Amino acid sequence: MAGLKQVQRQTGVALWRQIADRIREAISNGAYDETGMVPPETMLAVQFGVNRHTVRSALAALAQEGIVRAVQGRGTLIERKERLNFPITRRTRFTAGIGDQAREMRGLLLDEAKEEAGAEVARWLGLKQGEPVIRLETLRQADKRPVSRATSWFPAERFAGIGEAYRAGESITKAFAELGLPDYVRATTEVTAAHASAADMADLELTPGAILLIAKAMNTDLDGVPVQYSISRFAADRVQFTIEN
Amino acid sequence: MAGLKQVQRQTGVALWRQIADRIREAISNGAYDETGMVPPETMLAVQFGVNRHTVRSALAALAQEGIVRAVQGRGTLIERKERLNFPITRRTRFTAGIGDQAREMRGLLLDEAKEEAGAEVARWLGLKQGEPVIRLETLRQADKRPVSRATSWFPAERFAGIGEAYRAGESITKAFAELGLPDYVRATTEVTAAHASAADMADLELTPGAILLIAKAMNTDLDGVPVQYSISRFAADRVQFTIEN
DNA sequence: TTAAAACGTCTATTGATATAGACAACCATA
DNA sequence: TATGGTTGTCTATATCAATAGACGTTTTAA
CATH class of the missing domain: 1.10.10.10 (Winged helix-like DNA-binding domain superfamily/Winged helix DNA-binding domain)
Known part of the structure; x- marks a missing residue:
């Protein structure tokens, strides 16, 4: 060696x-x-x-x-710990994507807020700046190990109550289904990397100097209408992304 | 204190x-x-x-x-510097992908070697372990600014002379064309992140603590036969990946 | 039982970090 | 041109990081 x-x-x-x-x-x-x-x-x-x-x-x-x-x-x-493989495809879903690699998947709702869309959120969701959106702060775990910390925005009118639905089902997919959206697709994913902020370090139980894989993603319904824009921060030493074309 | x-x-x-x-x-x-x-x-x-x-x-x-x-x-x-956007699609090509965002694109051949395929390379290229492969070490620049450092493997029999072809054309696409492969597609991309090694720090002109976006990619010809496996290390503060589905 | 191999703890010394204060050099503008 | 705001440089001191060496404690295997 x-x-x-x-x-x-x-x-x-x-x-x-x-x-x-x-x-x-x-x-x-x-x-x-x-x-x-x-x-x-x-x-x-x-x-x-x-x-x-x-x-x-x-x-x-x-x-x-x-x-x-x-x-x-x-x-x-x-003490070996596996790196979870997270496939990024048109049908990307967090829980289903990781599900077969861990025994217990959880999605915790840390915070929920109704706010006005900023420039970036409005652009991704196809809204006008200032239109109402719901922001969810979530933490996703695999076998009690924190995997990612996500901030998601949804059009407020169409998805009123998504915070409660997420808290109940612990997954975006289930929350969408609960609100009458049985299926959706991943339209765009942007991947970058950066050092973890203090807040993310705490939530993801990271140590100083830790790296994040950051995925900015936009999901649409089957008609191509944006339903979710999210910024997910993954602990880089716990995951890898796979893009299959 | x-x-x-x-x-x-x-x-x-x-x-x-x-x-x-x-x-x-x-x-x-x-x-x-x-x-x-x-x-x-x-x-x-x-x-x-x-x-x-x-x-x-x-x-x-x-x-x-x-x-x-x-x-x-x-x-x-x-002194503001833009982050280059690097789309990852079925038709991912480095030079073409970044080309419209920079004036001058260059691909430098740092090293070339003929060697036996290890376990990982053999698996990706669909070869048996020990079969001959050509390894290229390349450095890609946009406007004289180093963007990524890549290690690529090619089946040695099919692509004899690819080192010379790369040096001449400064691009994988051109080298493939030179060797009778006019078109190819990106089959799989795996993205991770890590701290830069000392060698990559030197090549990419990075400073201590810098982050790399690492893309392990496999390209095939139009018949689905693997033609290239590569591990590219991108300076994370200079690029972002975009995956459009 | 013994000895080698491996981790655990202690003391001491040197150079890099960080703080503190003072003042010089330079720029824009009233 | 005078002044206030800003970066550049210098000295001094205290703390942290790294080296060096010695020896203790625990495990494994001869």
Whole structure:
């Protein structure tokens, strides 16, 4: 297996954090799958060209994240967590898309508000600026593990009561069905990435420096009329998107 | 610890870097569009609850990235840069996709090698492990600004000489055409995000902590036979992906 | 039972971060 | 031209990050 090369020193980011990132990446690449353990601290120190204490700081951070668990006398064990695959297609649905990869899917309604459409929301929903929309703040979990934090807007007139319907069914699909929209399609998805904000870090139980995959999505009914615009922030280390054409 | 901290302190990441990230985000959110300038250093120091020198370190980093430019006596000006939109469709092509958003598109061949297909490459290209493939390491630029760093594999028998063809035409599409494949389609794209490796940081002229959008893509010919598997790493702050269904 | 291997803890030293204060240099404008 | 606002530079101090070395504790296997 290709050895990890020496870290290049980056100003402003502590060495132990850089090394933690490298080890986290190596783990997710399956570099240590054979043993299920991280190499010994002394070996890692040699590989990265740093002091053993620095490696220990890195491993402590990873242990804090729940990625590894150090056992005195044995070594540092990897606590593997799978990356959920999230297919993005014309029929993209969060619950159904992830459903077969986790035992328990939940969608929690954190907040609901009726407000006036801003420029961006109006554009995506095909409304005029200032027209009433309903905004839902939701948190989606797979097996009690937070996966994404979404902000969604809906035309207020057509989907009055969608907050209550979402809270009951814990899914957009069910909420739409409840309100007389049995089917809908994904029209557009824009994907970017960014660092997590403090609020998203808290909701998604992320650690400092965590990355988000951000999907701006627009769903329409079968006539092509926009029914939902949403900005979903996914914990990047827990998901991957798949686009099949 | 005297004074309220508006910035949440993250261990292992220097304060000036956290503040640089916050300012960068505020700029890209258009928070300072009215003036085209960042607020004065003293004001930022108060806002973030840190010393002015710390703010100066943050602004120096942003200046290094080319995001702002400080002018003595006047203030710190924002040098806006657009995010390139990269559509992912069945007909995804890098040069054509970005082409209308930049004046000059370039594709540089960094390295070329003939090797045996590993497990992942073999699976994607529909080959047996160990069958010969050609690997190209490429760097794509828009207006001299590095946009993505890609590693691509091609079946060696069918596409012998693709390295030379790529170097000449600076595009995969042209290289394929040169080798008798006038058209191809994007079959699958997987999108993830991660921190940049040291090598990618260098190639893409990124600064520490930078984020990559990673697209694993498979292209087929019109008969559905895989012709290319690639892992492209995009500088996340320079692009967004659009998936139209 | 013993020894090697591995993680855990402690002390000490050096360089990078962050704060604090003061003042110089420069720009726009009244 | 004078003034207020802004960035640029300097000195000083305290805290954090990283290295270095030594030794303790636990597990595994000989």
